[in-house]
Amino acid sequence: MNRRAIGWILGGLCLLLAAALLVPAGVSFFYREAAVARAFGESAALAAVAGVALRLCNRHSMRTPEGRPAFFRREGMAVVALAWFVTSAMGALPFLLCGEAPSLVDALFESTSGFTTTGATVFSAAQVDALSRGIAFWRCFSHWIGGVGIVLVFVAIMPTGGRSLYRSEGISREEDQPRVRDIAVAILRVYVVLTAVHVLLLWAAGLSPFDSVVHAFSTMATGGFSNHGESIAYYRSPVVELICVVFMIAAGTSFTIWNTLWRGGPKLALGKALQSSELKLYLGLLAGGTAFLWLMLWFWGGSNGQPGSDLPDYSRFLLCGRDAAFSLTSILTCTGYATADFDRWPEVGRMLLVVAAFVGACGGSTGGGVKVFRFLIVTRAAFAAVRSFVSPRAVVRVSADDKPLEPEVIASAARYFVLWVLAAIVGSLLLALLGSDLVTSVTSVVSCLNNVGPGLAAVGPSASFGHLDVCSKLVLCVLMVLGRLEFYALVALFMPSFWRR
DSSP: OOHHHHHHHHHHHHHHHHHHHHHHHHHHHHTTOHHHHHHHHHHHHHHHHHHHHHHHHTTTOSBOTTSOBOOOHHHHHHHHHHHHHHHHHHHHHHHHHTTOSSSHHHHHHHHHHHHTTOOOOSSOHHHHHHSOHHHHHHHHHHHHHHHHOHHHHHHHHOSSOHHHHHHHTTSOOOOOHHHHHHHHHHHHHHHHHHHHHHHHHHHHTTOOHHHHHHHHHHHHTTOOOOSSTTGGGGGOOHHHHHHHHHHHHHHTSOHHHHHHHHHHOHHHHHHHHHHOHHHHHHHHHHHHHHHHHHHHHHHHOBTTTOTTOOSOBOOSHHHHHHHHHHHHHHHHTTOOOOSSOGGGSOHHHHHHHHHHHHHOSOTTSSOOSSOHHHHHHHHHHHHHHHHHHHOTTSOOOOEETTEEOOHHHHHHHHHHHHHHHHHHHHHHHHHHHTTOOHHHHHHHHHHHHTTOOOOSGGGSTTSOSTTSOHHHHHHHHHHHHHHHHTTHHHHHHTOHHHHOO
């Protein structure tokens, strides 16, 4: 293991974060928040010092004295895993230095939630409304940086080691270094363009420029932070909600589709989309789940307009569809925005949202969850196993996109499911041991492991994670990173054999 090369790249990452911290510093300065701007400046200086120190101490480590590369997949996995912890630690500095977070653990939780695009927060609704513009911007900007992957950003600009980092991030297996950088730049370009279009549409819908930017950052990253305690419900606007729904769906779609649209035009992109089993299932789940929730809310009715009831009024058919579509899209894409307190819905509706949080968005998107393609593969493999049991002599194949899947692909999806279930069980047991009730324990673990944001009960859409104890918050921080890394890179760090040459 080339530890010096790892230090060299992490040093570059710290310098990149130092530059990123100057952006909210400028926002704070623009809004005349001198103390907050100073806190961001000091944070940027600390990140820069750490980056320079790591670079100076680990010079000439990326190649051997003979000029051969000294950075491979193992080092790439270590950098990818450590990068999210370094990023979260550096991102916590502004919360502490400007006094917005009450403790180090709360600052770390908020920063981790931001960069991993989880959207879980320790701030109450009133505290979110009271945040400075600089901190409100930083929360959403950290979403945007983490949504496309801080490592992916680094791949696009670093001179060597890009292929190993790119593969360790779980995005591609390209063997050609220039090709890797081209793909990274293409994804970044699409990400920036979609964000810009989203900003313009929100601005045209009546939001202020500041609100348009921060919500576009959160939406495209499928993060869920807002500068308002009521989230998107603050605007009471069907148009704003519709725009956000469209872009949440877009962010939850594989970026290969958008890149194809950019490079090859609508016809080629449409052909690729129609061939994608994952995309068809993703859109089918959105359509079918919305229809089910729509009818469920209408037949339930809530308070049905009765005065004095604390239940929402779902006597209006269109309101039922509006809340159903927004809530399901937000949860399935793992964004975490809220326009309704779905924790007060009937049990079947709450359960459907938990299942949606488990499934998540498409692979290669900014969304979290198990991912639709893994869910598709495992489901088809299970039915294939049943058919093989019934007809032992029959040749049963598992396919996707009209192509048979290799056994290793099926095994990889199954292994991921096993790891996810183990992590969810252990995490839920730990939170229950620390004093949380059953529903809070399970849904907060599912929420953080799948980078969703809100859970149910004590961590529902109208609540926060601030009341949890220190140990519970630290457990959830690890689960956020674990889910964002999709297990393998982080788990590998705890294997002694991983660090041996």
